[in-house]
Amino acid sequence: MESINIAPTSVSAAPLLAPPRPAPSMSAHPAAGRIDTATFDGLRWTYRNSFDRVLATVPAAVWAEPETQGWQRVKQNATREVWRARIDDAVYYLKYYRRRRWSDPFRDQFREPACQAEWNGGIYALRAAIPAVAPEGFTTKLRRKRQTWSLLVTAGVEPAYPLNEYWEAIGADENTIRRRDDAARLIELLAEMIARAHQAGFEHLDMHAANILVRPVGGRRYQTLFVDLHSARLGVPIDDGAVVRNLAQLNQWFRRHSSIGDRLRFLRAYFRWRNEYEHAFDHARPLGVTYREQVRALIDAAERHARRLWAQRDRRLHRDGRYFGRLRLGGGWRAMVFVRAKQSSPWSRASKMTLDRDWWREQLARPSRWFTTDDAADCKDSHSAIVRRAVLEHDHGNLPVIVKRPRARNWRRRLRQALPPSRTMRAWQIGNALLHRDNATARPLAALERRLGPLVLDSILVTEAIPGAVDLEAFLRREHAALTVHRWWELKRELTTLLLRQLRRLQERGFVHRDCKAGNLLVVPHPRPVLLWIDMDGLQRVQRLSHRQRLEPLVRLHVSLLDVPGLTRSDRLRFLKAHAAKFGSDPRAWRQAWREIAEAAESKLSAARKRREWKLRHYGRE
Secondary structure (H helix, E strand, C coil), X not given: CCCCCCCHHHCCCCCCCCCCCXXXXXXXXXXXXXXXXXXXXXXXXXXXXXXXXXXXXXXXXXXXXXXHCCCEEEEECCCEEEEEEEECCEEEEEEEEEXXXXXXXXXXXXXXXXXXXXXXXXXXXXXXXXXXCCEEEEEEEEEECCEEEEEXXXXXXXXXXXXXXXXXXXXXXXXXXXXXXXXXXXXXXXXXXXXXXXXXXXXXXXXXXXXXXXXXXXXXXXXXXXXXXXXXXXXXXXXXXXXXXXXXXXXXXXXXXXXXXXXXXXXXXXXXXXXXXXXXXXXXXXXXCCHHHHHHHHHHHHHHHHHHHHHHHHHHXXXXXXXXXXXXXXXXXXXXXXXXXXXXXXXXXXXXXXCCHHXXXXXXXXXXXXXXXXXXXXXXXXXXXXXXXXXXXXXXXXXXXXXXXXXXXXXXXXXXXXXXXXXXXXXHHHHHXXXXXXXXXXXXXXEEEEEECCEEEEEEEEEEXXXXXXXHHHXXXXXXXXXXXXXXXXXXXXXXXXXXXXXXXXXXXXXXXXXXXXXXXXXXXXXXXXXXXXXXXXXXXXXXXCHHHHHHHHHHHHHHCCCCCXXXXXXXXXXXXXXXXXXXXXXXHHHHHHHHHHHHHHHHHHHHHHHHXXXXXXXXXX
């Protein structure tokens, strides 16, 4: 459906409606009406009710060329296009399915086409009174753009918004009472709809937040509907494992955009509505697990689903596709570039832009210019890397970037960097893996390598620069000098919570940071502080973190913030206690960690002094 801005503050203060009661049986809802098959202008259509009147007036050439009718394209990907059409003062959505493989006609002999599968899902939902977008008709032999397409026409539901957009709009309401009431109402409707679908033998196999619509029907009353039903499983009892798998799919988006309380409230409502519908459908079944067992199973399933999704996104990093591009440049250079983001970030301009391949070819035509001309400003020049700031010109506004070129200070490092993967490619992989796992970081935009066969002769990493961001140490020094005592105390508490959340998420996602110092954390101060990881050289991924790997980032942070004014022993102790406080852990575990951090910090400070002396002897600088 179309993406429409929502203003939750304009919702009226009408009372909440009571949840609808379940229907007695599926057979009592012949809502699909009469279904017929006929030929119109050479196209064989299956349709329902009075849609034949539309088919009789719209020729096949019009269905084949929606772009010539002034209709609006609302979605497009490699296999499908969705158009919004107004016909005879009624709104319809046209979903075109393209055959991509030579084997598709052969495969259609053994399984139904996607448009017919979605038609069947919609008809099943209508008969079971499951809220869903209603199909009107479909055909499988439409000739369009010199190819054979399938077409499904559904009734327009307007106004309607994807669940993820509507949930975020509700969360933006500044009226706390209204926001909580609206969220509770939406949770109740969502739980009722999914419980009814499961008990009716209907499983939406792609049930993420964008495949559920929310339709306001007046005041603070809503209706939730399923869309995109081509992958639905129909007419079979939904067992306990399928329930967990289905709810885990929905949980993937809400684990980042809702509270634990909201998710538990949804699960309780889901259990209650399952009991209501237990005798309403032939496929209804009681769950064989308790509420606590279901919560545990859902947590485990959500983690497995998230890991599969992360691995799928990681595989895109070296493919030429929708989100990333692979380029071959002159002079032996090749590059992987960022094209577009699946989900935008408020602090990232690049995530809201589309950087096509032709634009990248122009920007990367002479990669070495950033280090040989005045097109970039010096940021860092050391024995390990040259870092410069530059600006990439784009039609939608200039894009500031950080350009990093690794250096090798001896022959051993030079040999190691010549063997793939290079430092640049490792940083590209780690940076995008962090973003895929909801760890905020400066977005890698391009990774360039100049190769001679398998050997890497040179490499460059282009990363998005965040205007106004400063590293954590510099931010704390600046704010301590500018803030009042009370505001400084509030800022420390807020940053402690953010830092603790970032560090926990980093470790829970399987990342080890060997250089977790304050200088490698950026603070984006507006509108609310956000912490971003930078400098991917110190990051690596492991299957399981050891005790030492969990403790080392705390030691490194402690040492890097020792000289910052305004940070007290109590602040460090408060952070350590919060870090050690986990479900089932020893409440006194922080005591041992405190001693270990103190000993490791003293050892690290001693090693740093010796290292500085070595650098002065060999390089004449620190």
